[in-house]
Amino acid sequence: MVDSWTGVCTGGPLDGIQVTVRSDPFLAADKAEGKAWVYGKRADGTFAVDTNHDDSLNYPQGSQTGERSLDAARLWQAGEDSLLDIIAVSAGV
Amino acid sequence: MATLVSVPVRSMANGMVHDCGYKSAVLSGIVPNAAHLKSGGYHCSVNDLRAYGNGNDYSNTRPDDRNWNPAYGAAVDVSMSKADLVRTYGRVHAVWADHSDPRRKYFNAVNVWDGSGDATRLNFDKNTAGYADDSHKFHVHAELRRRYVLDAKAARAMVSMFAGDSTATWIASEEATGLQGDDDMATISQTDFNARMDAWWLARMAPNAANNPQRTALRVAPWQQEVGHTGVSTHDQLFGAMLALLQTAAGQQVDVDEDAIAAAVLASLTPEKIVAGIPEGIAQQVVDLLGQRMQA
Numbered sequence: 001m002v003d004s005w006t007g008v009c010t011g012g013p014l015d016g017i018q019v020t021v022r023s024d025p026f027l028a029a030d031k032a033e034g035k036a037w038v039y040g041k042r043a044d045g046t047f048a049v050d051t052n053h054d055d056s057l058n059y060p061q062g063s064q065t066g067e068r069s070l071d072a073a074r075l076w077q078a079g080e081d082s083l084l085d086i087i088a089v090s091a092g093v
Numbered sequence: 094m095a096t097l098v099s100v101p102v103r104s105m106a107n108g109m110v111h112d113c114g115y116k117s118a119v120l121s122g123i124v125p126n127a128a129h130l131k132s133g134g135y136h137c138s139v140n141d142l143r144a145y146g147n148g149n150d151y152s153n154t155r156p157d158d159r160n161w162n163p164a165y166g167a168a169v170d171v172s173m174s175k176a177d178l179v180r181t182y183g184r185v186h187a188v189w190a191d192h193s194d195p196r197r198k199y200f201n202a203v204n205v206w207d208g209s210g211d212a213t214r215l216n217f218d219k220n221t222a223g224y225a226d227d228s229h230k231f232h233v234h235a236e237l238r239r240r241y242v243l244d245a246k247a248a249r250a251m252v253s254m255f256a257g258d259s260t261a262t263w264i265a266s267e268e269a270t271g272l273q274g275d276d277d278m279a280t281i282s283q284t285d286f287n288a289r290m291d292a293w294w295l296a297r298m299a300p301n302a303a304n305n306p307q308r309t310a311l312r313v314a315p316w317q318q319e320v321g322h323t324g325v326s327t328h329d330q331l332f333g334a335m336l337a338l339l340q341t342a343a344g345q346q347v348d349v350d351e352d353a354i355a356a357a358v359l360a361s362l363t364p365e366k367i368v369a370g371i372p373e374g375i376a377q378q379v380v381d382l383l384g385q386r387m388q389a
Binding site: 003004006019020021022023029030031032075076079080081082083085086087088089090 | 098103106116117118119120121122123124125126128129136170172173174177226227228230231232
């Protein structure tokens with residue numbers, strides 16, 4: 001049995017959704033939109049989206065949404081290496 | 094130690110992510126992480142199983158697994174949206190449930206989710222459907238039997254299953270590949286060859302098969318197919334244009350003076366010209382004989 005963690009997410013595209021993941025932190029990836037979010041486990045057992053990074057390229061006005069641009073090559077490498085669990089999110093799919 | 098990713102397994106992962114119609118799919122695991130190394134299983138190579146004390150675990154026990162290709166991992170994880178996971182479940186379950194499907198021999202198990210209740214581990218070796226942990230409500234886990242991790246056909250079989258190909262489509266696509274260079278095609282019987290081609294044809298012509306210009310063209314009866322890019326069918330060419338040409342030719346009146354042609358031909362025939370067309374060894378005899386007859 002591989003280690004896993006279950007918790008409800010706050011913020012970002014997984015807000016309010018309970019997930020079971022194999023790494024902490026983990027990545028939420030929207031392939032169609034080319035966007036990604038990093039979630040980390042908090043002391044209360046929930047997963048919170050990480051807004052502590054500069055996403056000014058996506059939001060020049062300065063919003064801190066946690067949204068990052070998705071680099072397909074890096075996403076593939078992260079997946080192949082199994083070091084960061086990835087949850088696929090895609091509206092309407 | 095380390096677990097290597099074989100070319101077929103990487104190709105399989107790429108196909109599962111990009112070529113099967115799952116818009117949300119992203120790769121989420123091939124080589125083992127620390128947790129995999131601790132617990133064992135198909136993400137780990139046999140070498141890594143041994144190095145971490147799991148050399149005899151469930152993934153290295155059966156004949157098609159035991160110590161085969163010891164440097165390579167044999168599992169791929171693909172994360173998907175719920176809708177794509179449900180779609181995957183239907184496609185994988187169809188192959189798992191059909192014990193005659195030839196793709197099954199390459200697979201050990203696939204962990205999938207039908208969208209409700211627990212995720213399921215569909216075991217192709219034992220023909221069982223068991224429990225899979227909740228992380229499989231977010232990703233599909235697919236295992237090849239270890240003996241096939243260097244086999245490109247096994248990788249194609251997995252992608253074919255994930256793409257939802259029917260058994261007939263899988264067989265036909267492999268036969269098409271074989272015709273381009275697979276030696277085993279040269280040894281099959283004519284009956285077997287015909288059966289395979291029939292399967293290929295039926296798969297391509299199935300009413301529910303995806304359409305494309307090539308298939309549309311094939312669906313037209315041969316005699317109705319267009320001749321090149323002329324906009325004219327074979328049928329019209331034969332029974333339309335060609336028939337008109339034949340009728341025109343048949344209706345023509347040719348005025349021929351047979352006597353005049355014969356006289357002209359005979360006038361050109363001199364003994365010298367006749368001799369020129371005769372083998373050298375008997376030429377003199379012919380000249381003598383002709384001379385005697387002309388004098389007579």
